[in-house]
Amino acid sequence: MTAKARVLIVDDERSMQEFLEIFFRREGYEVTTASDVASATLCLENDDFDLLISDMQMPDGSGLDLLRVVRASCEDTVTIMITAFATTDSAIAAMKDGAYDYITKPFKVDEIRLVVEKALEKKLLASENQRLRSELRVQKRKRQIIGTSSVMQRVYDFISQVADTRINVLVSGASGTGKELVARAIHDQSDRADKPFVAINCGAIPENLLESELFGHVRGSFTGAVSNKEGLFEAADNGSLFLDEIGELSMPLQVKLLRVLQEKSIRRVGGTSDRSVNVRLISATNRRLDEEVGAGRFREDLFYRLNVMEIPLPTLAERREDIPLLVSHFVEKFSKEIGKAELPLEAEALDKLMVYDYPGNVRELENIVERAVALSRGDSITIAAFPDTILRRQGVSYSCQITDKGVDLEDLVNNYERSLIGEAMRASGSVKKRAAQLLGISFRSFRYRFEKLGLDHDDRPKY
Ligand SMILES: Nc1ncnc2c1ncn2[C@@H]1O[C@H](COP(=O)(O)OP(=O)(O)OP(=O)(O)O)[C@@H](O)[C@H]1O
Numbered sequence: 490m491t492a493k494a495r496v497l498i499v500d501d502e503r504s505m506q507e508f509l510e511i512f513f514r515r516e517g518y519e520v521t522t523a524s525d526v527a528s529a530t531l532c533l534e535n536d537d538f539d540l541l542i543s544d545m546q547m548p549d550g551s552g553l554d555l556l557r558v559v560r561a562s563c564e565d566t567v568t569i570m571i572t573a574f575a576t577t578d579s580a581i582a583a584m585k586d587g588a589y590d591y592i593t594k595p596f597k598v599d600e601i602r603l604v605v606e607k608a609l610e611k612k613l614l615a616s617e618n619q620r621l622r623s624e625l626r627v628q629k630r631k632r633q634i635i636g637t638s639s640v641m642q643r644v645y646d647f648i649s650q651v652a653d654t655r656i657n658v659l660v661s662g663a664s665g666t667g668k669e670l671v672a673r674a675i676h677d678q679s680d681r682a683d684k685p686f687v688a689i690n691c692g693a694i695p696e697n698l699l700e701s702e703l704f705g706h707v708r709g710s711f712t713g714a715v716s717n718k719e720g721l722f723e724a725a726d727n728g729s730l731f732l733d734e735i736g737e738l739s740m741p742l743q744v745k746l747l748r749v750l751q752e753k754s755i756r757r758v759g760g761t762s763d764r765s766v767n768v769r770l771i772s773a774t775n776r777r778l779d780e781e782v783g784a785g786r787f788r789e790d791l792f793y794r795l796n797v798m799e800i801p802l803p804t805l806a807e808r809r810e811d812i813p814l815l816v817s818h819f820v821e822k823f824s825k826e827i828g829k830a831e832l833p834l835e836a837e838a839l840d841k842l843m844v845y846d847y848p849g850n851v852r853e854l855e856n857i858v859e860r861a862v863a864l865s866r867g868d869s870i871t872i873a874a875f876p877d878t879i880l881r882r883q884g885v886s887y888s889c890q891i892t893d894k895g896v897d898l899e900d901l902v903n904n905y906e907r908s909l910i911g912e913a914m915r916a917s918g919s920v921k922k923r924a925a926q927l928l929g930i931s932f933r934s935f936r937y938r939f940e941k942l943g944l945d946h947d948d949r950p951k952y
């Protein structure tokens with residue numbers, strides 16, 4: 490960085506200007522000089538400098554004027570002021586106006602070298618920070634919740650309503666609907682965003698270990714507890730703790746968790762004293778927790794503590810209008826990930842995706858698209874890249890492009906008819922008479938078409 494750094498030297502005193510110019514060139518800088526405020530302003534406005542070294546007093550103004558230019562048009566430039574006299578007043582004014590440091594004349598070469606090195610180090614750090622911040626923004630965007638459907642708008646409203654409160658939130662929904670994503674969004678939008686977000690899957694950890702995971706333990710409290718260990722509640726202090734699959738929590742642990750919520754303090758396993766914690770709990774469940782309460786498997790008092798507000802997530806089938814947006818989001822994501830150009834989706838392929846039922850919800854769609862992106866050759870994503878499960882699901886496609894090669898009308902009409910009959914069969918729960926009614930034809934006619942299209946061997950949805 491130092492080798493290529495660019496410096497602007499401003500001093501009306503010729504000898505000083507020359508001295509600094511020689512010094513900085515020797516140090517490997519690219520040097521530009523100016524001898525008054527006006528020409529220095531022009532340089533600053535039209536060029537990029539890492540460093541500005543300026544005299545305080547000049548015939549047409551002061552170094553402070555240049556600080557204002559820097560602030561307005563080149564914030565990244567680090568400024569060092571040179572004051573002729575040890576007038577701390579003007580030096581202080583300069584620092585207040587954003588100068589990084591000042592040196593007083595006369596100064597030694599080592600002195601200026603040191604100040605400059607420190608200044609550039611600071612600049613490097615600042616730009617590194619900036620890079621990290623923008624990377625983080627990208628990361629956060631990667632965690633973006635996609636969907637513009639009205640059911641998702643409701644979810645966004647819920648999230649912003651609760652984000653800045655300490656309310657414990659229960660996110661409910663089927664597998665793959667985005668519960669963890671929503672939990673993170675609540676944290677990211679809250680005033681705890683710069684504090685830890687700690688997640689644990691209560692269903693994935695054996696009961697005897699879960700307690701010590703959550704609350705920590707003291708050395709010797711059980712075999713294997715070879716040292717004191719902080720629990721996740723402490724790790725999440727001042728931040729958020731995400732308890733995934735909360736419905737899996739055993740009865741004894743439910744009691745312990747309830748106590749923590751009441752006391753706002755935890756006790757490590759084997760410990761004798763309480764430690765207070767300030768944690769926002771976000772829980773998730775893919776079971777109906779109220780039903781678990783009804784069945785006596787989940788404590789009602791805990792349920793109400795955890796579920797001050799519930800955010801129910803829709804299944805993907807309940808928000809099909811979001812599928813195209815999700816698909817393009819995932820195509821972009823996975824193409825980037827494997828360094829492939831983004832391919833467009835053929836209309837037929839999107840049609841298939843639109844009608845599939847997605848028992849695995851968004852996660853399933855994500856996997857389908859990931860696979861399709863990886864498998865696709867040529868200049869578009871076609872149904873050839875889809876797994877059998879969705880191909881078996883007959884879609885209803887209303888559009889057809891007739892190209893130079895022509896089409897097979899008989900085939901297209903048959904396919905269309907097959908799709909519609911398939912749809913009617915699904916809608917009727919495979920009751921053929923009802924399906925015939927839904928299509929507005931007689932049962933005889935239905936049966937005839939059914940056999941003609943070879944559907945009689947395959948009249949049940951296969952997924
Ligand atoms: N609305 C959405 N927009 C973009 N991606 C989503 C959305 N919903 C879910 N996903 C993606 O789908 C995958 C599953 O989401 P997530 O893990 O949040 O679901 P979940 O409800 O916690 O599932 P499970 O119950 O199986 O744990 C993740 O990769 C997530 O990024």
Ligand SMILES: [Mg+2]
Pocket residue numbers: 668669733
């Ligand atoms: Mg999850």
